[in-house]
Amino acid sequence: MSQRLQYATAFAPATIGNVGVGFDTLGMAIKGVGDEVQVSKRKDKLVFIHSITGVSDSASLSLVAERNTAGASLLALQHGEKINYGFDVWIKKGIPMGSGMGGSAASAVGAIIAANQLLKKKLTNKQKLYYALEGEKVASGAAHPDNVAPCIMGGITLASLQWDEPMLSLPFPNVMGWVLVHPNVKVETKAARAILNRNVPLEKYVEQSSLLSCFLMGLFKKDLKLIRQGFKDVIIEPQRSHLIPGFDHMRQSTLLQKGVLGFSISGSGPSVFALTNSLATSKKIAQLLKSEFNKLNLETECYVGIGRCPGAHLVKRKPFMLINQESFNQ
Amino acid sequence: MSQRLQYATAFAPATIGNVGVGFDTLGMAIKGVGDEVQVSKRKDKLVFIHSITGVSDSASLSLVAERNTAGASLLALQHGEKINYGFDVWIKKGIPMGSGMGGSAASAVGAIIAANQLLKKKLTNKQKLYYALEGEKVASGAAHPDNVAPCIMGGITLASLQWDEPMLSLPFPNVMGWVLVHPNVKVETKAARAILNRNVPLEKYVEQSSLLSCFLMGLFKKDLKLIRQGFKDVIIEPQRSHLIPGFDHMRQSTLLQKGVLGFSISGSGPSVFALTNSLATSKKIAQLLKSEFNKLNLETECYVGIGRCPGAHLVKRKPFMLINQESFNQ
Numbered sequence: 322m323s324q325r326l327q328y329a330t331a332f333a334p335a336t337i338g339n340v341g342v343g344f345d346t347l348g349m350a351i352k353g354v355g356d357e358v359q360v361s362k363r364k365d366k367l368v369f370i371h372s373i374t375g376v377s378d379s380a381s382l383s384l385v386a387e388r389n390t391a392g393a394s395l396l397a398l399q400h401g402e403k404i405n406y407g408f409d410v411w412i413k414k415g416i417p418m419g420s421g422m423g424g425s426a427a428s429a430v431g432a433i434i435a436a437n438q439l440l441k442k443k444l445t446n447k448q449k450l451y452y453a454l455e456g457e458k459v460a461s462g463a464a465h466p467d468n469v470a471p472c473i474m475g476g477i478t479l480a481s482l483q484w485d486e487p488m489l490s491l492p493f494p495n496v497m498g499w500v501l502v503h504p505n506v507k508v509e510t511k512a513a514r515a516i517l518n519r520n521v522p523l524e525k526y527v528e529q530s531s532l533l534s535c536f537l538m539g540l541f542k543k544d545l546k547l548i549r550q551g552f553k554d555v556i557i558e559p560q561r562s563h564l565i566p567g568f569d570h571m572r573q574s575t576l577l578q579k580g581v582l583g584f585s586i587s588g589s590g591p592s593v594f595a596l597t598n599s600l601a602t603s604k605k606i607a608q609l610l611k612s613e614f615n616k617l618n619l620e621t622e623c624y625v626g627i628g629r630c631p632g633a634h635l636v637k638r639k640p641f642m643l644i645n646q647e648s649f650n651q
Numbered sequence: 652m653s654q655r656l657q658y659a660t661a662f663a664p665a666t667i668g669n670v671g672v673g674f675d676t677l678g679m680a681i682k683g684v685g686d687e688v689q690v691s692k693r694k695d696k697l698v699f700i701h702s703i704t705g706v707s708d709s710a711s712l713s714l715v716a717e718r719n720t721a722g723a724s725l726l727a728l729q730h731g732e733k734i735n736y737g738f739d740v741w742i743k744k745g746i747p748m749g750s751g752m753g754g755s756a757a758s759a760v761g762a763i764i765a766a767n768q769l770l771k772k773k774l775t776n777k778q779k780l781y782y783a784l785e786g787e788k789v790a791s792g793a794a795h796p797d798n799v800a801p802c803i804m805g806g807i808t809l810a811s812l813q814w815d816e817p818m819l820s821l822p823f824p825n826v827m828g829w830v831l832v833h834p835n836v837k838v839e840t841k842a843a844r845a846i847l848n849r850n851v852p853l854e855k856y857v858e859q860s861s862l863l864s865c866f867l868m869g870l871f872k873k874d875l876k877l878i879r880q881g882f883k884d885v886i887i888e889p890q891r892s893h894l895i896p897g898f899d900h901m902r903q904s905t906l907l908q909k910g911v912l913g914f915s916i917s918g919s920g921p922s923v924f925a926l927t928n929s930l931a932t933s934k935k936i937a938q939l940l941k942s943e944f945n946k947l948n949l950e951t952e953c954y955v956g957i958g959r960c961p962g963a964h965l966v967k968r969k970p971f972m973l974i975n976q977e978s979f980n981q
Contacts, residue, residue, distance in 0.1 A: 346861040479868065481861040484880050489868060520850035526886070529856075530863055531676040531811035537864055538809065538819060541871040550814050556856070 341585030394456030429456030552583025671915030724786030759786030882913025
């Protein structure tokens with residue numbers, strides 16, 4: 322029993338994949354919503370998922386480790402680090418499924434961050450990334466680091482699996498606000514990837530490169546004017562916007578508001594997000610977007626904040642195996 | 652006669668279009684080679700090019716203002732600023748034609764910088780860019796700002812004609828060296844553009860975006876390791892490298908040398924360039940590239956330096972109309 326009491330719990334935040342301008346490479350952590358994963362050691366070598374609770378549709382997720390992003394990450398970790406014990410796992414999802422908020426990445430990262438606490442030899446950030454990506458693959462079919470990287474590192478990250486140093490933290494201006502609105506419709510990542518044209522016209526590539534560069538320059542110089550000048554997605558957004566009810570109208574109304582730096586799709590949608598010049602603007606935009614979605618009979622959840630948000634971290638929780646679900650949920 | 656004695660002379664440096672990672676958007680000024688343009692007012696409204704001297708093939712350039720990059724820029728300036736006088740123009744080219752060193756941009760920028768000195772109301776940088784680009788169009792068939800922008804601003808620039816602020820200066824690490832080698836073969840910009848695939852595979856677009864971002868991050872953080880990690884062109888270089896004799900072998904040998912951050916084609920070639928960690932490395936690479944080209948029976952000119960190079964600027968020269976060509980050339 323003492324063996325089983327070695328446990329840890331991690332909170333892993335929701336993330337905005339692509340951040341509009343950097344398809345499959347930029348990502349951004351947000352605050353106030355995420356998944357919690359509790360992991361404890363078990364003597365046999367099984368990875369056993371006891372429960373997945375939280376958001377209403379979490380029951381549809383597989384408890385079979387190989388088919389679960391948290392489970393698959395832990396199996397990859399166990400194999401890669403030659404660990405001779407297993408893991409008991411409890412997942413409490415805060416991120417709705419198919420929301421474009423990086424839910425599969427969060428469960429995978431949460432599992433790795435919690436398990437890391439139980440390891441004698443701690444993982445490097447690069448190892449955390451690679452093990453979590455093995456989980457991410459289960460959900461999205463391919464390993465893209467644009468959610469996992471910011472989920473681990475916090476803030477805005479630049480990531481590429483081609484590099485020795487695959488995750489890089491970008492500066493985040495203190496005064497930059499953000500707002501994410503999740504409408505109650507589902508977009509499957511796999512489907513949203515499948516509709517993308519496999520080729521990018523050369524002139525669009527040039528335009529998006531310069532926009533991305535201008536956006537990054539704005540981050541480094543903490544220059545909101547440059548961030549706004551650079552914040553535009555001319556490649557992916559036009560191909561996906563039709564998946565989100567009312568998107569084009571919402572985009573227009575949002576960009577007309579004072580203090581808005583940019584508006585786009587979070588990951589593969591349906592969540593949308595904006596970057597702003599203040600918390601007050603973010604709150605105003607949240608109201609505007611909520612009311613637009615409501616007009617289309619869609620309920621929403623809204624998240625707003627300002628400044629850099631932290632990545633996944635350990636949280637103090639009672640051991641799940643000793644308590645009932647109600648008390649864990651409180 | 653007093654009217655004709657109002658004159659100015661500008662030196663405009665050679666530039667490295669694309670800087671390997673930022674096709675049609677990044678550009679970089681170098682030192683030690685460039686075009687000089689002397690401009691004086693004339694009472695009628697003609698733009699009259701008196702002579703083009705300098706590099707051996709300069710005689711093949713048109714003296715007809717509309718077909719000359721300097722002349723066309725001045726005509727655009729005259730029209731745009733509603734100037735009621737003309738210009739006498741003398742051009743001394745230091746940049747070989749068809750070298751991929753931004754020669755057409757340099758003559759255009761030189762003309763605008765010199766003429767600006769004669770104007771009552773001085774031009775903004777944006778106006779300089781747009782007038783010079785009207786000249787650039789004559790040579791390359793389309794207006795791309797990746798040579799004109801660094802030629803005006805110096806250092807490394809990010810430019811896009813879509814923006815209110817179309818030219819942005821990027822930081823240039825003091826310790827970063829450069830080397831440019833021009834082999835004695837010609838590549839016409841128009842032809843080098845024509846061979847490019849009109850589409851970029853989506854995964855190459857993602858890879859190049861992340862490389863460009865990493866390179867920019869390296870510039871901002873003055874981190875040569877990041878600059879090296881980001882310095883790779885997976886889109887344009889593979890399509891153009893066959894235009895340059897011995898390119899692939901040269902690339903391999905150069906990248907094997909210690910202290911080299913990257914190697915690629917300058918603009919549309921045939922000049923090649925490398926970024927390095929010191930002046931000593933730049934000199935070593937210049938020798939290496941020179942000897943490689945010599946093995947292929949190609950003569951070269953080499954330019955090396957370290958740190959940020961200035962953009963176009965006024966220089967003190969005697970009035971050309973009063974002296975003979977020999978004395979101007981000294």
